Amino acid sequence: MRYHRVLVEAIVFSLGEIFEKGRQADKVIEQVLKSNRKWGARDRGFIAENTYEIVRWWRLLLFVSQEERPAYSDIFAIWQTLKGNELPAWTEFDHIQPQRIRQAYEEAKKIRKVRESIPDWLDEVGALELGEKWDDELHALNQTAPVVLRVNTLKTNREALQKQLAEDGIQTNPLPSLPSALALTEKKNVFQTEAFKNGFFEVQDAGSQVIAPTLDVQPGMRVIDACAGAGGKTLHLAALMQNQGRLIAMDVENWKLDELRRRARRNGVSNVETRLIEAKTIKRLRETADRVLLDVPCSGLGVLRRNPDSKWKIMPEFLAQIRQTQYDILSHYSQMVKPGGKLVYATCSILPSESENQVQRFLKEQGQQWTLETETRTSPARDGFDGFYMASLVKPC
Incomplete structure (x- = not known):
């Protein structure tokens, strides 16, 4: 060499x-x-x-x-x-x-x-919460992550995009479990392709692509993505809604919403409205949404394959703080769901303390107000995807 x-x-x-x-x-x-x-x-x-x-x-x-x-x-x-x-x-x-x-x-x-x-402390937490599964998950999280694309069905379909990318020398394989996913066979710079510039796809891990369909959105619905960030899942929801209805993307940081608006224009998304979260935002939207997505801030331990430096930056006290933040968001933001509507709580963490345990606590404290419909987890060791958790909760009429 x-x-x-x-x-x-x-x-x-x-x-x-x-x-x-x-x-x-x-x-x-x-x-x-x-x-x-x-x-x-x-x-x-x-x-x-x-x-x-x-x-x-x-x-x-x-x-x-x-x-x-x-x-x-x-x-x-x-x-x-x-x-x-x-x-x-x-x-x-x-x-x-x-x-x-x-x-x-x-x-x-x-x-x-x-x-x-x-780190020592993180190894102890993982072993405590996951037991025998920790070894396999930890090993999988140290593998290089594949590059996965999500086809923007507002502009093209999987077969057409696969053919177009192949003409540019980029080979992909469809993922059978996800109708809009293509995995690159080898790493390439996809951001310079005409297909990307024209908004035909976004780079989005397979585990992340499971979340938006869990919300079961339909064209014409009023949907809120309450922790939208730069909008990866917002754009997926817009495609599933066929650009029909009203999709409110919210975040506490305006620069992320600026990036979301830029990406939405490239994707041809026209039903998204962005809102900066302020003191009375949640109260004003009380019981107005058919669907609410809470992709809450978390430790990011499910995506260490892509962000290996984060394991050296997070500390035990951060984990305690973020758990409280997660529960506060779940407790307050869930008020935006109208009777008969649905909420999806999601994290990119492999830890039950940030995921399953939060949902169980919420259900226990909310009494008869909510019902757990589905609970799904993607596993780096089992699925080869990033580690995501998602729970679908229904608010009875």
Whole structure:
């Protein structure tokens, strides 16, 4: 393998931004890749892949280094050694001893929290809440996530999009369980395609694509996506509603709603109204919606495959705080559902304390006001999807 020093330096710089300045990995990599327009697809892929994987396996690599504060260039060298790649004959790598690295790796494999590269406290929480399932889920969460597309049925269909992408050299496979999903057979930059620019698809994991259909929306309904963010699930709901009815997308941050509006225009979505959540927003919408989606803020432990840096940023106190936030949202925002309507509570967490337990508490405290209709969970280990939970609750007439 031939290494280019400037690419390795870009990875070292990225690691410093992520671990010393606490910046999000995806934002750092996006900035670094934009810094040199001359890099080709292979160079960009080398930087992005190695940065993400080093972040993913950070604890393991630190253990193998056997140093308290190893240089980022040393961590890069250790990662390449573990992958079986020969290091370049650079003076900064003269002290790297491949045999010692492999011996330390054998020791690391005996300790789950090191082998799977997870903080102590998070390993304890996962084992406590998931028991024997934790090993398989944790291992699956360390695999590289596939790229999955959701076909925008307002503009095209799966067969037509698959053919169009193939003409651009992008091969995909349909996912039988999801009528609008296409999985890439290998990673490609789909954002430069005419199909993306024309709003024919969005990048959306298969697990995330399960949520909107759970709401059972119909054209002409009044639907609220109460934690819409940048609108991935809002756009899916609009397609399922065939652009008919009224779809209110809400969030506490206006910049996310700006992004949602931009994406909606590209997707040809015309039935979405955005609202910034303010003090009286929920009260004004009391019992007005046929359907309400609560894709609440969470730990994000179900999507670690895509955001490996988040496991080094979240802390035990954050988990406690977010559970309270989730329950507050469920308790208050559920008031927007009218009698006979339906609510879907969803998280991208694999922890029952953020998911099933919250719904059971809500049902217990709400008495006869709600009925649990369905409860679904996608499993990285079982399904190969990101880890999502969703519960459908019906409010009797």
